[in-house]
Amino acid sequence: MKRKQIVISTIGTISPLGIDLDQVTAALTAPPRQAVVEAFEFHSFGKPVPCFKITGLDPVTILGKKGLRNKDNATKLLLSAAELGFKTLMEESPEERRPGLCIGTAFGSVQSIGDFLSDSIVNGVNTVNPQAFANTVINAPAGNANIRYLARNLSSTISTGFNSGLDAIIYAFDLLQRGYLEQIIAGGLEEISYYALLGCMRSGILSPSGVVRPFADDSDGIVMGEGCALFLLEPAETAQKRGAVIQAEIAGCANGFDPAPGGGETSDGSVFKQVVQTACAQAEIDPGRIDCVASGGSGNRAGDSLEAAGITAVFGSDTPPVTAYKSFTGECYGASGAIGVLCALADMKKNRISGIPTAPYATTSPLRPVFGGVDATIRHLLVSSFSCDGNCSAIILKKVN
Amino acid sequence: MLFMSKKRVVITGLGLITPIGCGVDTFWQAAVRGENGIRPLRNFDASEHRTKTGGEVLDFNADDYLLKAEQARMGRSGQFVLAATKMALEDARIDLSQCERSRIGVSMGTTMGEPQVLEQCIKIKYAANDAEKIPSTLPRQYPCASIPANIARHFSISGPHIMIPTACAAGNYAIGYAYDMIQLGRIDAAIAGGSDPFSGIAFTGFNRLLATTPDIARPFDKNRSGMAVSEGAGILFVEELDAARRRNAPIYAEIRGYGLGCDAFKMTIPDPSGSGGIIALKKALDHSEVTPDSIDYICAHGTGTIENDKTETVIVKVVFGDRAKAVSMSSIKSMIGHTMGAASAIEAAACALMLKHQIALPTINYTEPDPECDIDCIPNTARSMKLDTIISNAYAFAGNTSSLVLSAFKG
Numbered sequence: 001m002k003r004k005q006i007v008i009s010t011i012g013t014i015s016p017l018g019i020d021l022d023q024v025t026a027a028l029t030a031p032p033r034q035a036v037v038e039a040f041e042f043h044s045f046g047k048p049v050p051c052f053k054i055t056g057l058d059p060v061t062i063l064g065k066k067g068l069r070n071k072d073n074a075t076k077l078l079l080s081a082a083e084l085g086f087k088t089l090m091e092e093s094p095e096e097r098r099p100g101l102c103i104g105t106a107f108g109s110v111q112s113i114g115d116f117l118s119d120s121i122v123n124g125v126n127t128v129n130p131q132a133f134a135n136t137v138i139n140a141p142a143g144n145a146n147i148r149y150l151a152r153n154l155s156s157t158i159s160t161g162f163n164s165g166l167d168a169i170i171y172a173f174d175l176l177q178r179g180y181l182e183q184i185i186a187g188g189l190e191e192i193s194y195y196a197l198l199g200c201m202r203s204g205i206l207s208p209s210g211v212v213r214p215f216a217d218d219s220d221g222i223v224m225g226e227g228c229a230l231f232l233l234e235p236a237e238t239a240q241k242r243g244a245v246i247q248a249e250i251a252g253c254a255n256g257f258d259p260a261p262g263g264g265e266t267s268d269g270s271v272f273k274q275v276v277q278t279a280c281a282q283a284e285i286d287p288g289r290i291d292c293v294a295s296g297g298s299g300n301r302a303g304d305s306l307e308a309a310g311i312t313a314v315f316g317s318d319t320p321p322v323t324a325y326k327s328f329t330g331e332c333y334g335a336s337g338a339i340g341v342l343c344a345l346a347d348m349k350k351n352r353i354s355g356i357p358t359a360p361y362a363t364t365s366p367l368r369p370v371f372g373g374v375d376a377t378i379r380h381l382l383v384s385s386f387s388c389d390g391n392c393s394a395i396i397l398k399k400v401n
Numbered sequence: 402m403l404f405m406s407k408k409r410v411v412i413t414g415l416g417l418i419t420p421i422g423c424g425v426d427t428f429w430q431a432a433v434r435g436e437n438g439i440r441p442l443r444n445f446d447a448s449e450h451r452t453k454t455g456g457e458v459l460d461f462n463a464d465d466y467l468l469k470a471e472q473a474r475m476g477r478s479g480q481f482v483l484a485a486t487k488m489a490l491e492d493a494r495i496d497l498s499q500c501e502r503s504r505i506g507v508s509m510g511t512t513m514g515e516p517q518v519l520e521q522c523i524k525i526k527y528a529a530n531d532a533e534k535i536p537s538t539l540p541r542q543y544p545c546a547s548i549p550a551n552i553a554r555h556f557s558i559s560g561p562h563i564m565i566p567t568a569c570a571a572g573n574y575a576i577g578y579a580y581d582m583i584q585l586g587r588i589d590a591a592i593a594g595g596s597d598p599f600s601g602i603a604f605t606g607f608n609r610l611l612a613t614t615p616d617i618a619r620p621f622d623k624n625r626s627g628m629a630v631s632e633g634a635g636i637l638f639v640e641e642l643d644a645a646r647r648r649n650a651p652i653y654a655e656i657r658g659y660g661l662g663c664d665a666f667k668m669t670i671p672d673p674s675g676s677g678g679i680i681a682l683k684k685a686l687d688h689s690e691v692t693p694d695s696i697d698y699i700c701a702h703g704t705g706t707i708e709n710d711k712t713e714t715v716i717v718k719v720v721f722g723d724r725a726k727a728v729s730m731s732s733i734k735s736m737i738g739h740t741m742g743a744a745s746a747i748e749a750a751a752c753a754l755m756l757k758h759q760i761a762l763p764t765i766n767y768t769e770p771d772p773e774c775d776i777d778c779i780p781n782t783a784r785s786m787k788l789d790t791i792i793s794n795a796y797a798f799a800g801n802t803s804s805l806v807l808s809a810f811k812g
Contacts, residue, residue: 106544108566113513117520117602121527125449125605133606134668134798137512138545138566143799146665152680155663155801156574159514159564161546167563171578178581180661180688195519198532199540202522254587256503257553257562271559274503278587389550391562 003282005236006176007400008345009244012085012185014077015227015339016052016329019084021247025346028354029373032328034210034223040111040194049201050210052225052330053192070131071144074109074191078141079148081228086185089232090149099183099232100154100175101142104168106161106334108138111193141189153181159334162296162303163255163385164188165229166337166393170253172233182238187230188338196333197224205300214297214324214356215304215365222298225330229338236400247345251380251398252282258306258390272310272392276382279394283380290320290396291378292353294344296385297324297369298331303388308365310386321376322367327356337393340383348378348399410583411810413650414493414638415750416485416594419737420456420631423484425492429754431736433783435765438737439617439629445599452613456631456738457599471555476515476542477598479551481634481743486552486592493638493650495590497556506560506588507549508579510571510595511742512798514545514564516602552592560588568797569702569739571595572635572746573805577659579639589644595746596634603741604630610669612706618739620703620732620764621710621778623771628704631738635746637753653753657691657790657806660684664800671712677802678716678794685804686720691790693721696728698761698786700748700793701778703732704739713794714774729786731764731779745795749805752793756809760785 013019016035017027027033035055036048059068059076062083068076082090090098112135119128134140139157146155154175158168165188172186190196200206200222207221232244239246256278258271280287293311297304311319325343326332332339347354355370363369381397417424420438421431431438438456447453458481463472466484475483490497497505522539526532541547546564553562561582565574572595579591597603607613607630614627645652662680666672686693702713710732718725733751740747755761760783767780790808 106546110519113516113602114519114523116606117516117523118527120601120605121520121523125601125608128605128609130606130609130611133602133609136516136602136606137568137798138514139568139797139799139801140668143663143668143801146663146800147667150665152663152665152677154661155567155665155799156661157566159545159566160549160562161544164546171563171565174578174581174585174587177585180684198526198535199522199543202532202535202537203540204537255561255563256559257507257550259554259557259559271503274559389546390554391546391550 004177006173006233006250007236007239008231008233008247008250009239010085010089010232012081012230013228013342014054014057014081015229016054016225021346024342025350028328028343028346032357043194049197050223051192052223054226072109072112072135074189075141075144077191077228078103078145078189081230082145085230095150097182098151098153099185100181101145101151102156102168102172102184102186103142104158104164104188104334104338105190106159106164107196109135109140110195111191112136114195154184160391161389162333162336162387163391163393164334166385166395167255169395170255173250173253176233183232183234185230185232188335189228190226190333190335192224192226200224207299212299212327212330213361214299214327215308215363215367215369216361217364219299219301222300222331225332227332227335227339229335229342246400248348248397249400250395252279252396253394254278255393258392267306267309269309269313272386273313275392276314276394279396283396285380287314290380290382292320292376292381293322294340294381294383295322295324296336298326300388306388307386308367312366319367321353321370323353323355323370337385344381344383344397348381348397351375351377408584409642410580410639410656411642411645412637412639412653412753413645414489415753416488416636417747417750418458418461418481418485418634419747420458420633421737423461424488432733432762433760435763435781436736437617437765450608452608452615454616454629455599456629458632475551476518478511478515478596479548482548482596483551483555485634485636489636489638502557503559504589505558506579506582506591507552507558507562508575508591508593509549510565510567510575511545511548512568512571512597514548515543516600517598518543520601548596567801568799569741569744570795570797570801570803571742572744572749573659573795573803576637576749576805580656583641590640592636593639594634594636595742597632597741597743599632614705617766618705618735619766620705620735621771621774622767623769625705625707625710628706629738631740633740633743633747635743635750637750652810654756654807655810657808658685658689659803659805660688662802664802666800668799671708671796673712675712675716675719677800678796679719681802682716682720682804685792685806689806691806693724695790696792697788698791699728699730700752701730701732702794702796703734705734711773714776726776729761729777729779731762733762735765745793748793752791752807756788756807759788761788
């Protein structure tokens with residue numbers, strides 16, 4: 001039977017790039033907005049840590065005070081993005097047909113998990129607040145959103161590291177193809193937390209310079225970011241019937257895992273190639289018709305070289321323009337792929353490619369990444385991620401006239 | 402009616418790590434005997450907790466399944482899963498060298514993944530008053546995505562790969578998505594299941610919520626006093642029927658379909674009206690194209706808490722109507738405790754075994770009927786009975802609900 005044409009219509013987002021598509025579009029033409037973090041409540045790093053933190057956000061102004069007392073930052077971030085994008089849709093949808101939710105996140109509320117553990121270790125197991133336990137499951141943010149909107153048709157959480165946001169969209173796409181639901185809100189969420197930053201520090205992957213330089217020969221690591229990007233996925237005819245603005249079609253998508261030793265560090269890119277080819281086959285296009293690649297390039301040299309190997313394996317010497325939106329947002333982990341889709345939608349709408357927002361730097365990468373903004377007609381855009389863990393994900397967005 | 406053409410998906414291999422035994426045969430024999438796996442804790446210091454019992458896996462020896470170097474790279478949850486996957490692949494008599502590994506998927510579920518790794522990091526930090534003392538390799542073991550990654554890496558599997566951490570319903574979600582990926586033609590086969598290790602955070606959290614039993618789990622009993630925190634892993638090898646037939650694979654059961662829902666009520670308490678469970682159960686029946694009349698048995702979520710068991714009874718009564726009391730429904734958590742993200746995967750494996758042996762497992766520790774749970778819970782003794790089509794329910798924190806429908810395989 002024929003595959004359903006699944007489109008992205010409504011958007012809900014909060015990130016350092018802004019709170020809607022227009023703000024994101026504007027932010028992609030401006031210098032990146034970085035901040036620093038020195039401490040999280042009772043934890044201190046003892047030094048400023050550069051990151052792309054959302055500043056000036058007061059969830060109460062978006063969500064009101066009611067029901068927020070026991071909600072942690074990750075949940076408030078998700079609820080705020082959902083409220084901005086989907087409040088009306090949720091309120092107007094009959095309960096039995098209300099959209100499902102599928103959220104990609106690498107860590108969930110790791111701040112809550114770590115704080116709960118710290119409290120029980122430092123103060124004793126009988127002093128911890130039992131209400132805080134509810135926030136420690138990885139699906140807590142999604143569940144809280146289901147509760148807020150009485151959304152009973154689906155509550156799912158996907159966790160595949162950097163690829164979580166893209167994989168959540170792919171999962172939702174598959175469930176729509178199966179016909180289980182008519183609409184799913186899918187995307188990615190990640191908070192900057194003390195524990196995630198500490199883990200990255202101890203693993204030695206944070207950039208000492210605090211500058212994101214994807215694919216650079218001298219890149220020195222990632223800068224952590226946070227945010228949430230959510231999309232309503234639905235069949236094109238459903239979107240048309242309700243008069244929704246269609247941002248793009250998800251023409252094809254696929255994922256896989258490169259099991260090469262050492263987390264794929266010696267990969268030849270063949271698994272990534274297969275993943276992209278599968279997505280292209282779904283989209284009924286040859287890879288040569290991809291106009292732009294929104295890569296997962298982050299400044300992590302191992303990850304960037306993997307993705308470069310993968311993209312080269314797909315396109316050979318005729319690589320389309322490659323950008324790396326993480327140069328604007330930092331590494332938002334589970335939200336990265338979804339924020340990548342968001343930036344891609346902004347660029348497709350404006351017929352431009354927002355390249356790395358710095359002066360060109362030396363790179364021996366075969367990809368020749370785009371620097372600065374360039375005008376381009378984009379019909380098909382590949383959003384990809386090849387993490388150094390081995391996860392490969394690809395979504396092909398198609399412009400819809 | 403679902404959109405895509407319907408393929409037949411079968412279960413051909415099982416792997417189990419549980420408090421009543423590791424390995425399919427050991428588990429099954431203990432379960433049929435009605436063995437209680439809930440005991441005073443040996444490997445976890447519960448001296449400060451209200452509850453001092455739980456379900457530990459005591460006969461698991463990682464050396465039996467993994468090289469020392471592999472063990473050092475992963476947490477207990479990852480070790481459970483890899484061991485159970487080896488069992489399942491052996492049970493399925495599959496030779497991966499003969500398979501196109503990009504056509505095999507990995508779909509896993511968990512509640513928290515490897516929370517004991519984060520706990521270890523935090524303990525090191527506080528003991529030394531210095532976060533720099535945390536070994537640089539330790540944080541990499543924490544993300545739950547490392548669990549399916551360990552499987553894919555060990556067996557060189559390159560197909561679609563996912564972790565669905567939907568708490569205590571995660572196993573059903575993972576098995577359901579594996580089924581979907583086969584239906585959609587993304588893969589031919591999958592390693593699907595769930596795992597969770599015994600962790601301080603889960604034990605402390607459920608203790609603080611006063612949800613744990615002080616001694617043993619008594620699902621559906623009038624004197625039930627809570628759930629028993631436990632650990633384990635369940636892995637199923639599932640494949641498209643034609644592929645299984647081509648290699649003359651042993652077939653335990655057929656996956657008919659599944660349904661998901663959500664209470665959208667409270668984070669830690671089920672909706673007393675059973676709203677999410679009713680949605681999941683109705684969807685499961687609908688997607689599987691079976692009617693309530695054709696269901697012989699329900700493998701209950703049955704945690705042993707007052708609220709859960711009462712609500713699950715409501716759900717079954719709403720969906721099954723007058724037949725509710727006639728459908729046998731037992732809880733294997735009475736024997737193995739609540740293994741969190743592993744629970745519904747272990748229960749799906751148990752269902753496959755029940756269909757194979759035509760024996761329904763019991764609810765042990767049952768002494769006094771509860772009028773609010775007036776179901777046939779197969780008290781205390783396993784029952785030989787006709788089992789054709791059965792359901793496994795799983796519910797979770799955040800209101801996640803799921804039901805999986807399995808049938809005895811009929812060529």
